[in-house]
Amino acid sequence: MIEGTPLLEVRDLRHAFGGTPVLRGVSIALHAGEMTAIIGPNGSGKSTLLRIAGRLLKPQSGVARFDGRDAWSIAPREFARRVAFLPQAPEAPADLAVGELVARGRHPHRGLLGASSARDREAIERALTLAGVEGLRHRTVATLSGGERQRAWVALALAQEPDVLLLDEPTTYLDIGHQVELLSLLRRLNEEQGLTVLMVMHDLPQAAHYARRLVAIRAGEVVADGSPAEVLTEAQVEAVFGVAVRVYLDPESGVPVVAPVGR
């Protein structure tokens, strides 16, 4: 097991919306360099968990920590310089150019007047290049394809120069080609830039293929946590999602492949 202080940690989270409990005592520790996916059915509390980890939502009970410190004791801008969050299907003004969108990722680094420094421009260039959207910088967001748009948002997050990137279902509206492209980008950032990635995912085969660790939650509780092979067993997938599945191992990668069993 990995030793040392976790980079991002939530302990015993409990949270309810309008009296309906959404999280019932969730604890997860994420160490630097991880690429982890949270899986689970709709309404299982995945997004709430991610929002609490990203300091967007204050937990009603339990703690969220970053680098050993209570996340809520850290100033919001300082937190945003370490942790970036991409919500599901974010929206931008249609006439915004990609370069301008990505520049807004520098917000937590800027002073009151929002003047940009050479350092900002450098970070923006780097983010554009890393996300592979440097050629799109003058295009407006409205003219981008779904895949290009999502990469532009990843570039915005990278311009924050974070240690951790949190993503809520980043591939939801993408076709399979763009899904693979985006997930490959995230894996490359994880492996080559050391970016720690935590994402909520729906697609089990892709989660298994791209994440090295899966956390399965159901009804607000963690029911399985480990490598894809440990988590995606036929019994556990059925317990989490309530469907009968067959799990095969991909002969080339050894990654589990989940296939529903039709009736």
Place this chain on the structure above:
Amino acid sequence: MSLSVAMPDRRVRATAAVVVAAVLVVLSVVFACAVGAVHIPPGDVIDGLLDRSDPVTRQIVWQIRFPRALVAALVGANLGIAGVLLQGITRNPLGDPHILGFSAGAGVAAVGLLRVAPEVPLALVPAAAFGGALASAALVYALAWRGGISPVRFALAGVAVAALFTALSTALIATSKLFTQAALAFLAGGLYQRGWEHVHQVWPYTLVGGLIALIVADSLNVLALGDDVARGLGMRVERTRALLAALAAVLTGAAVAVVGLVAFVGLVVPHIARLLVGSDQRVVLPLSALLGALLLVLSDSIARVVVAPGEIPVGIITAIVGAPVLLILIRTRT
């Protein structure tokens, strides 16, 4: 490819738009000093402003028309900025101090005061209007609050408050035995007999409010990406929204206190600005201040001359000018 120059091109266009708008504001003020019962050629207007003319021209230009045009410019700037702020925090194209009930609060306070105490010194009316604008802004904010402000709830609460206070103002006038000329004049908005004292009442708000607005314009840009992204970028979203709403309320209050209710400036001007320069609020904001000034100076000039020697309330002119402009924009933009 032409796309590669899109951004520098936009920056040039933004600068050009702001410069041209500033020049037009100056020209509109000269125009406003020239037209009226006594026509004064522009050259003589300049002489009058510089105290190089005959005493009568000097009197008309310096004591009557110029301060009145300045009041119009300052009020128009206030309303233009308030519109940008409110459209930004509600993320709604109908964000406007008039539609969101800020002005209606000023209206009901002013009319209520005149109804309850008709003998009250007229000098108290602006104070009541200012207080009414702030109070109704606070009310809209409180009504929209449920552990946080959702832009949609804010907009709907504002529309509800506007409807309620407008009805209340109308009821106060309709049930009054006196024909409350002052109340009606306030509700329609106008710059009749506005002079230097009114300039002094507004300019500090325009200057300080405008500067603060420019400083926070970048937060409006971040807020435009949605609450979650804004929070993820380290913004204290609720605090920022409260600050921006308060700023809009103060700018609106200072404006309506001096000229009464003037519709459409806050609504239409930010749309025209965005159409010209795009959605970057750091450009939209100063441009809207200038276009608001331009619209109100020109509208007031029209208000003074079309039925001379009488006057049409400027709020009617801005609506007559503003409504078609808005309709044309809606139909050509989409």
